[in-house]
Structure formats: structure tokens, C-alpha cells
Amino acid sequence: REGLVLWRLENAALLAGALDLAFDDTSGIVWLNDATGGRLVAVRPALNAPVPVPLPLRAGEAVTQVTALAAGPDALYVLDAARRRVLRLDRAARVLQAFGELELHLPRALAVDRHRRVYVAEAQRLLVYFDGRLLVALAARALGAGEIRDLRIHDDDLAIVDGTGARVQLFRVL
Numbered sequence: 501r502e503g504l505v506l507w508r509l510e511n512a513a514l515l516a517g518a519l520d521l522a523f524d525d526t527s528g529i530v531w532l533n534d535a536t537g538g539r540l541v542a543v544r545p546a547l548n549a550p551v552p553v554p555l556p557l558r559a560g561e562a563v564t565q566v567t568a569l570a571a572g573p574d575a576l577y578v579l580d581a582a583r584r585r586v587l588r589l590d591r592a593a594r595v596l597q598a599f600g601e602l603e604l605h606l607p608r609a610l611a612v613d614r615h616r617r618v619y620v621a622e623a624q625r626l627l628v629y630f631d632g633r634l635l636v637a638l639a640a641r642a643l644g645a646g647e648i649r650d651l652r653i654h655d656d657d658l659a660i661v662d663g664t665g666a667r668v669q670l671f672r673v674l
Contacts, residue, residue, distance in 0.1 A: 507545040522569035522576065527591060531576055537565035540578075540593055553593045561595045563587065572612035579610040579620065586610065586618060586629070599632035611653040613673065619658065621648040626660070644669060 509532075517535035524531065530543045532550075540553040555563040565582035575596055576589045584604040588597040600607070600620060609621035618629040626648060628635045640648050646664030653659070658671045 509543060509550060519567065520569045522571040524571040524576065524591075526571075526573065529591070531569050531571065533566040533569055533578070537567055537582075538563075540566065540569075542591075555593055556595050561598070567608070568610040570610045570612040570618075572616055572618070573614055574616060577610060577612050577618060579607050581607050586620060588632075597632050599629060600627070600634075603627060603634050603637070609648070609650045611651050611658070613653045613658075614655065617673075619651055619653060621651045621660070623647050623649075623663075626651070643671070 518532045519535045519537065520533050522531045528544055528546065530545060532541045532543065533539065534541070538555065540555060541550050542553050543550045563578065563580050565580060566578045567581040568579035570577045576591065578587045578589060580587055583601070584607060585598050585600045587595055590596055604620060604622070604627065606622050607620050608623065611619040616630065620627045620629070624640045624647065626638045626640070626643060640646065643660060645660055645662035647662065648660055649663040650661040651659060656673045658673050660669045660671065662669060
């Protein structure tokens with residue numbers, strides 16, 4: 501607020517450099533993934549207590565490289581780029597659902613809206629899922645973008661970062 505720092509994670513030793521973060525409005529947890537892609541950290545800013553959260557290691561569920569996070573209204577969503585899939589995790593980082601393995605090629609960004617639609621960005625297309633099913637795949641050119649680098653969603657507004665166009669485009673999702 502007014503440009504003042506409200507909170508700072510002092511124990512940076514827990515992270516090998518934060519790669520992404522997601523704020524869970526429901527639980528008040530800030531989720532961070534470290535730059536190795538192999539660890540999640542849950543932080544409650546009010547308590548300033550970072551807690552490393554182990555990722556699943558069982559065959560079939562093992563997470564190899566978390567590159568993006570998004571907090572949905574029901575769960576934490578992580579992009580496991582190495583295995584080209586999205587995982588829906590509970591707050592203890594247990595896998596509730598995995599999807600996208602057959603459709604994703606080189607995923608790079610992730611967002612979840614309040615209706616639990618999951619948006620996955622690749623350089624040349626945007627894929628939208630609901631309940632693990634692919635709803636639509638849109639070419640970047642159809643969205644007026646040369647290359648999708650990142651995306652964020654708030655309420656019904658989807659922002660897409662166009663790398664080659666050097667701009668951010670805002671879309672209303674109906």
C-alpha cells in the first residue's frame with residue numbers, strides 16, 4: 501500500500517531463488533517454487549513461517565520440474581513442464597488430478613480463474629481446460645499475439661503478454 505513493503509520473506513535460504521509465486525486467497529498462503537523446479541514452499545505472511553512442502557515422488561505422480569504456479573478457488577495448480585502436464589494439488593501438495601499430457605507440447609505459463617478454468621500458455625497457443633478436459637486451443641495469432649510469454653487472470657479479465665509484439669493484451673472472458 502502506498503508503495504510500502506507489507507511483508508518480506510527473510511529466510512531466503514529455503515529457496516534456490518523463487519521462480520514463481522501464487523497467492524491463495526482462501527487459505528492466506530503464498531506458494532513459491534524454487535528455481536530448481538523441485539520444491540514448493542508455503543508461507544503464511546502473518547506468521548512469517550516458510551514451510552518446505554515435499555512434492556510427490558511416487559511413480560506416475562512424481563513431479564520433475566515445476567515452472568509455474570496458480571492458486572485456484574479449490575486447489576493449487578502447478579505446471580510440470582518436463583512432463584508436459586498440469587497437476588491439481590491439495591494444500592499438502594498431494595496430487596488430486598493430472599491432465600494435459602496428450603495436448604501440451606512446451607507449456608510455459610499457467611492461470612486459473614474463479615470458475616476453475618485452467619489456462620495454459622505455450623509460445624504459439626493458449627489451451628483452456630475445465631475439470632481436466634480440454635475445452636479449446638487457440639492459436640496465438642487468433643488472439644493477435646506473435647508469441648505468448650506469460651498470462652494472468654483476475655475475475656473475468658485475462659492478460660496475455662505478447663513477447664514479439666512487446667505488449668500486454670487484455671481480454672474479457674465470458
